[in-house]
Amino acid sequence: MKSILSGLILLVMSQAFSQKPxxxxxxxxSYTIGEKVPESESWPFQLTAYLRAEGYDIQNPEIIAVTGWRTDELQDSIASQDYKPNSFDLVSLLIGVNNQYQKKPFRTFKTEFEDLVQTAIALSAHDQKGVFVVGIPDYSLSEFAQDKSLKNVSSRLKRYNRYIQKISQRYGVAYYPLQQLSRPLHRDKVMLAEDLLHPSGEQYKAWVESFKENVAEQLKQF
Incomplete structure (x- = not known):
């Protein structure tokens, strides 16, 4: 009995040590890389820090994002990486604000965004359980938007976010909205980076606070 028990303990220990981060x-x-803020203050890195504090062994996030990217540019970059399916445990997606800002056809966004969700699911080793989508924040109240006299930003972003939520639900992917949360934050300079458009680390912290526990719950399903 003692030898069997010792064997079981060794098996459990070996499995624990063999688990990869x-x-x-x-x-x-830009929202994903944290334009104008230190890397550690971007929301993916803040989220990772929280998950580690909760006991999860997780690597620093690998980020595919560039300021100004639209959905098509993100598609092209992912394709160039030549990732194998199931390469990641967790995959997040936040894209679309530049489609709106650059006034690209909404129908094009719809097709490309759905493709990106499918790609994210394929890249996760846990299918849709390992993916979450973050809605587009509302920059309409930022000093930048006010100075540029940008009109109808909020209503246009609502259209994008409604579709983002629809596709997330269609594919059974977690969706974390930001539009209502971010609107008042963009009035406060403390919540903005030096360009008075992009979020500061403090705003990213507020974003993470809104969905970090949900993401942790997702990881429990792995």
Whole structure:
């Protein structure tokens, strides 16, 4: 009996030590890389820090994102990486604000965004359980938007976010909205980076606070 018990303990220990750290891929644009803030203050890195504090062994996020990217540019970059399916445990997607800002056809966004969700699911080793989508924040109240006299930003972003939520639900992917949360934050300079458009680390912290526990719950399903 003692030898059997010892064997079981060794088996459990070997399995625990053989488990690899979780891999996280963050897909997006300026909001994902944290334009104008230190890397550690971007929301993917803040989320990762929280998950580690909760006891999850997770690597630093691998980020595919560039300021100004639209959905098509993100698609092209992912394709160039030649990732194998199931390469990551966790995959996040936040994209679309530049489609709106650059006034690209909404129908094109719809097709490309759905393709990106499918790609994210394919890249996760846990299918849709390992993916989450973050809605587009509302920059309409930022000083930048006010100075540029940008009109109808909020209503246009609502259209994008409604579709983002629809596709997320269609594919059974977690969706974390930001539009209502971010609107008042963009009035406060403390919540903005030096360009008075992009979020500061403090705003990213508020974003993470809104969905970090949900993401942790997702990881429990792995």
């Amino acid at each position: 979780l891999r996280y891929l963050a897909l997006g644009d």
